[in-house]
Amino acid sequence: MKQNYTSSSGTRWISTTVVAALLLFGPVARAQEGSQGNTTIFGGAQMTFFGNHNFVTGGGGAQPGVILTERASGNFGVLNFSGDNLTSTGASDAGYVDGYVRKYGTGTFVFPVGDNGFLGQFAASADGTMGAYFHADPNTAITSNLFTGSDYTALPNGGPFATSSVGANVDVVSTVEYWDIDGANATPLTLTWDAGSAIASLTGSQLNKLTIVGWNGTEWVAIPSRVDTISVLGGSSDLTTGSITTVAPLAPDTYTAYTFASLLVPMPVTLVKFTAVAENGTVLLGWSTTEETNSDRFEILRSTDGKKWAHIGTVASSGESKVLVNYRYVDRNPVAGVNLYRLKMIDRATDGDNAAFAYSGIRDVRVDGGLTIGLYPNPVSDKLLISNSDEVRELNLSTVSGTRIIHQLRPPKDGIDVTRLTPGIYMLSLTLFDGTISTHKIVVSR
Known part of the structure; x- marks a missing residue:
């Protein structure tokens, strides 16, 4: 209220x-x-x-x-x-x-x-x-x-x-x-x-x-x-x-x-996380469960309009679990533009019955179909260089938990200085002038 x-x-x-x-x-x-x-x-x-x-x-x-x-x-x-x-x-x-x-x-x-x-x-x-x-x-x-x-x-x-x-x-x-x-x-x-x-x-x-x-x-x-x-x-x-x-x-x-x-249908799994991230022309899907009961598999579905969904892959589930379990799937052939993803979580069929299932929420990712943005070196210890940096309008570097570390409207031509960052994994989000957004995993090492 x-x-x-x-x-x-x-x-x-x-x-x-x-x-x-x-x-x-x-x-x-x-x-x-x-x-x-x-x-x-x-x-x-x-x-x-x-x-x-x-x-x-x-x-x-x-x-x-x-x-x-x-x-x-x-x-x-x-x-x-x-x-x-x-x-x-x-x-x-x-x-x-x-x-x-x-x-x-x-x-x-x-x-x-x-x-x-x-x-x-x-x-x-x-x-x-x-x-x-x-x-x-x-x-x-x-x-x-x-x-x-x-x-x-x-x-x-x-x-x-x-x-x-x-x-x-x-x-x-x-x-x-x-x-x-x-x-x-x-x-x-x-x-x-x-x-x-x-x-x-x-x-x-x-x-x-x-x-x-x-x-x-x-x-x-x-x-x-x-x-x-x-x-x-x-x-x-x-x-x-x-x-x-x-x-x-x-x-x-x-x-x-x-x-x-x-x-209507009991959830075969307790889904606590589902993410989709564009990475070097592919899309990395990740999800986690904290409980699974009689679960059989996850089917990965992709759509461009939210109406017609195509099955693009399957990942076997743990079946029975009461602990945190992490899963991943890489879509190596996303379409140019917006890709929508959801999981179909399917139960094991018993006694010849049809298997029960439930859907996850939908995640969307934009994939650039033309201009290639490259990051090097990666892992990086000094400065991270961005190819075609003139096409980048804005960048955000964050921890994997989402805490923003660096925000700039235009990337420096001599690279992003990471010498003050604690070694570990970071996420770099780049927004191009055409509106395309891509997210990249960066490893900072010493």
């Missing part, structure tokens, strides 16, 4: 962001706006814990049980947890935050959020992440307004979220619950479930079909994720209780809402 936070007006409650005032309450709890049986944070106000909190015992300015925060769009209350490696304990259907929680600081934090008597926790590690749980059907996106006794309008902004609108390989989307999770900093996201989530019904009792999905504005799309062997809440994950985590970090703001879904 992308909202503007504004203070309430015309009420007898004064909204505050509680900074210096909170320090008056000691090391744990801070500002409480009011109380309606349990602790209540009204619209536009915030309350902050600077330490751990237990929902059974309360304390530090907060009563045991539910902490209620107003959810009105653009003017809601927030409970902050500020500090590194904080925890919230004792959360249950009788003790949680009914509304929005934000975390400041490092370390994975389990957000003790719930809605109308139902606990629905999630976990994230990035500083500034905020979220709320909605025990409601995404198709209506309406939950009770406990302040007025009526219902809120559809929340968050952008709702409702039709579960019939789904992306590739998504079968059924949960109609039990969803989360609004916000934040600009990338983080792994973990959703938890209990018996009320009806995961067995959702997946046909096939836990390997479970995935996290995000609403992208028009449809629910599958986010690569895997069930945690040990739940973030403790104990083994099964069809009744457990947790599932995204394979790679993402900025929570990427999607408007998150929930569970069942895949």
